[in-house]
Amino acid sequence: MSSTAPQDTGAGPQRLWSVDEHLADILAAVRPLEPIELQLLDAQGCVLVEDVTVPVALPPFDNSSMDGYAVRVADVAGASEEFPAVLTVVGDVAAGSGELPTVRPGEAARIMTGAPLPPGAEAVVPVEWTDGGTGGGAATGMTAASQAPEGAxxxxxxxxxxxxxxHVRARGSDVKAGALALEAGTVLGPPQIALLAAIxxxxxxxxxxxRVVVLSTGSELVQPGEPLTEGRIYDSNSFALAAAARDAGAIAYRVGAVADDADGLRATIEDQLVRADLLVTTGGVSVGAYDVVKEALSAVGDEDEPGGGVDFRKLAMQPGKPQxxxxxxxxxTPLMALPGNPVSSYVSFELFVRPAIRTLMGLPDxxxxxxxxxxxxxxxxxxxxxxxxxxxxxxxxxxGTVSPVGGSGSHLIAALAHADCLLVVPEDATSVEPGAELEVVLLG
Incomplete structure (x- = not known):
């Protein structure tokens, strides 16, 4: 996987990449996944790759929007409480009915919501506008009529x-046959799945x-729920990044923390490749003595896998300088190695990993x-x-305002939990006064 050369911001390994250069390098290398055919429920959260047209009108026939009676308009003209129209009931029409009674002058058919409008009928009167077929003067609902023998x-x-x-839903009033139901590029949520099923x-x-595999590294990490001994901390990064990957639209697999051992990390990554479209590691990318991600991956692919390998670089950003x-x-398989500090890791995900996931999905934004x-x-x-x-x-x-939450420290995860955006202070500013205008990246 080749890298786009950054602008000259220094000499050799000490030069800094800009945020935009690093992101452009990622997006130039990541390609959308190949399309596949999926069952509807399996396609939830996926992106359509073709336009979907409507093969038949929806609804496919005129049907009633109320429980009531299918009638001819002339037969109920002038009807009132004092002078009701008296009609002969010639049958029942339920949803799913096949053979329908014909409504002739002076007649009506009992009809249920969603049932097809029978021949001869021009409108539906709700049951509340009638005596319910009981012969009395008050509307009493469909109970008595429903108890009558079918066809009586x-x-x-x-x-x-x-x-x-x-009270008639016209054939094709939702969508007409041949109309565009969903455009290519649509993310399939519950309403879109419903429309596809309906047509x-x-x-x-x-x-x-x-499929995104998330690995956190560090011998000091303990899984939540386990006892916390001296010098150990709970692994929060893998949970945060797996959740963020799901939020971005991916299927996320969280791998338990890997100890500071280069051979063990390489073996874990090799095991995970079978289920990964993207690998994300957190921790071990700085300049410390135990930065095993750099040790394990810096030379991967140089000999056996031409074009492969992982490039470690420094970015002109805070937090998240090492990437x-x-x-x-x-x-x-693309791999993105993020810093280990919780805020650095999450900010890096939002800036770089999320766009990679959305690119794999084939989304434009x-x-x-x-x-x-x-x-x-x-x-x-x-x-x-x-x-x-x-x-x-x-x-x-x-x-139209934004307020800082917490300090600038890259370990302040509690403040991150109460934030809904990122304030962006540009490279050419060393201070920003209250009342100044800033770019704000919205989260969620």
Whole structure:
């Protein structure tokens, strides 16, 4: 997996990549997954790769939107409580009925919601506008009529007139045959799945949801629920990143923390390749003595897998300066190596991994939406020179303001849990005064 050369921001391994260069390098290398045919429920969350047209009108026939009586308009013209129209009931029409009674002058047919409009009928009068076929003066619902033998004749008194097509759902009133139901590029959620089923589609051609494997590294990590001994911390990154991958539309597999052992990490990654369209690691990418991700992956693919390998680089950003990107394995599976600090890891995911996942899905809009907002704070924000800083914030869309949440430390995960956006301080700013306008990346 080749890398786009960054602009010259220094010499050799010490040069800094910009955020935009690193993202462009990722998006230039990641390709959408190949389309497959899936059953409807298996296609939920996937992206259509073809337009879907309607083979038959929906609904496919005129049908009643009410429980009531199918009538001819002339027969109920002028009907009132004092002078009801008295009609002969010639049969029942239930949803799914095949053979329908014909409604002739002076006649009505009992009809249920969703049932086809019988021949001769021009409108439906709700049961509340009638005596329910009981012969009395008050509307009593369908109970008595429903208890009558099927096809039995009787009378119904109608107390109100009805216009033509009243309470009738017309054939094709939802969608007409030949119309475009869903466009290519549509993400299939429950309403889209319902529409596909309603027009008779049992399968659909989509790009599958990417399979993302998340590994956290560090001998100090303990799984939540286990006892926490001296010098150990709970593994939160793998949970955060797996959840973020699902939120982005992927199928996420979380692997328990891998100890600081290069051979063990390489073996774990090789085991996971069989179920990965994208691998994400967190931790071990800096310059410490136990940064095993760099040790395990820096030379992968150089000899046995031409074009592969993982490139570790430094970015002009805070948090998230150390990053790794490349490919591993015989299929050149993309791998993204993120920092280990919780906030650095999550911010890096939002900026780089989420767009990669959305690209694999074949979506045109891969990044979170951003807006401009006015900084609401008690004091100026400070930022390191020549670094793009991402701070946690709370966005008020009504006021058009954004407020910082917590400090700038990359370990402050509690503040992240209360933030709904990232404040972006550009590289050319070392401070931002209250009242200034900033770019805000919306989360969720």
């Amino acid at each position: 004749e009787g009378e119904v008194r109608v107390h109100r007139a009805a216009e033509a097509r009243a 008779g589609r049992g399968t659909v051609r989509v790009r599958p949801r990417p 790794g990107f490349g490919s591993v394995g015989p299929d050149h 891969v990044s979170r939406p951003s807006v401009r907002a006015v900084l609401k704070a008690d004091k100026a924000l400070t930022s390191p020179a020549a670094r793009r800083q991402f701070l946690r914030g709370a966005y008020d869309p009504v006021a």
